[in-house]
Amino acid sequence: MSDLYPDLVLGFMRLQDYPELARPEDLARWIETQIDQGCDTFDHADIYGRGECEKAFGDALRTNPALRNRLRVITKTDIVHASGDAVKHYRAEADYVSAAIDKALVNLNVEQIDTFLIHRPDPLMDAPSVGRALEDAVKAGKVARVGVSNFLPEQWRWLQANLAIPLVCNQSELSLRANDALSDGTMEAHLRDNLHWMAWSPLGGGALGEGALANELDRLTKETRLTATALAIAWLRMIPGRPTPVLGSMRQERIEQARAGLAAALPRTDWFALLEAARGVEVP
Numbered sequence: 001m002s003d004l005y006p007d008l009v010l011g012f013m014r015l016q017d018y019p020e021l022a023r024p025e026d027l028a029r030w031i032e033t034q035i036d037q038g039c040d041t042f043d044h045a046d047i048y049g050r051g052e053c054e055k056a057f058g059d060a061l062r063t064n065p066a067l068r069n070r071l072r073v074i075t076k077t078d079i080v081h082a083s084g085d086a087v088k089h090y091r092a093e094a095d096y097v098s099a100a101i102d103k104a105l106v107n108l109n110v111e112q113i114d115t116f117l118i119h120r121p122d123p124l125m126d127a128p129s130v131g132r133a134l135e136d137a138v139k140a141g142k143v144a145r146v147g148v149s150n151f152l153p154e155q156w157r158w159l160q161a162n163l164a165i166p167l168v169c170n171q172s173e174l175s176l177r178a179n180d181a182l183s184d185g186t187m188e189a190h191l192r193d194n195l196h197w198m199a200w201s202p203l204g205g206g207a208l209g210e211g212a213l214a215n216e217l218d219r220l221t222k223e224t225r226l227t228a229t230a231l232a233i234a235w236l237r238m239i240p241g242r243p244t245p246v247l248g249s250m251r252q253e254r255i256e257q258a259r260a261g262l263a264a265a266l267p268r269t270d271w272f273a274l275l276e277a278a279r280g281v282e283v284p
Contacts, residue, residue: 006072007237007244008262009244009247014248015057017250024056025063028060028061028064031064039259040072043073044073044076045076045077050081055107068111073110075113078100090120090122094132097137114144114145118148121148121152125159127162128162130159135164135165147195148169149170153185153189157193166194170196175201178204196243197244199245200246202247204232208229208232217232217274226260229254229258231274233258233264
């Protein structure tokens with residue numbers, strides 16, 4: 001793992017799907033296990049579990065405060081769910097972003113957020129004022145680095161043009177099942193702008209076991225003894241820039257399979273065979 005970009009990030013969006021981790025003590029043990037196994041970066045957002053996932057993480061750290069010095073957290077803001085008469089909307093506004101950072105520090109029970117992201121591009125965002133809010137958070141030591149999530153190239157470039165500090169990453173979907181970015185210039189834009197790709201839903205939202213892709217994964221599993229999960233992660237990590245998978249599953253077995261994929265390398269022909277199977281058409 002590099003100092004800046006971890007090999008694997010563990011996501012907390014589905015924490016509430018794991019009742020065995022509901023007690024702070026149990027969640028703290030789970031966090032410690034992941035750190036001991038080399039996964040020290042955990043991904044959050046203020047909307048996950050309507051804010052309860054961040055709070056649960058903070059409660060876990062209160063049972064074992066020493067963990068705070070051994071881990072890193074990513075979190076995000078600007079999505080507001082529908083409530084009452086208000087539709088779902090975005091709030092990439094300076095005051096809202098600053099307040100979200102302060103709230104996340106309390107909820108997560110950490111002294112600094114390693115990487116803070118604007119969760120979705122907001123067409124009403126005033127980039128200069130949001131840029132100043134992010135800069136102020138870094139200057140105050142509340143945040144170490146800033147980035148974006150689900151941004152397209154011109155969207156992140158406009159925010160970067162209004163920032164005196166670099167955007168370090170873009171967290172957006174990338175997988176065997178969501179691979180258009182490999183042929184529409186988006187991947188190259190990340191590389192050109194030195195923006196690291198953090199890939200959410202790296203396992204295709206659970207759709208790896210469907211159609212021709214399932215057959216190709218099964219063939220490679222028999223040849224390599226790697227699971228479909230490991231193969232999907234190995235495929236992802238071969239992409240230039242070595243995107244970091246943000247794993248949604250908190251199951252230990254799935255995490256270990258993903259970690260096995262980090263250590264694997266596929267022949268180029270197998271990489272393209274998986275791409276061809278995923279797209280359902282021959283490589284042109």
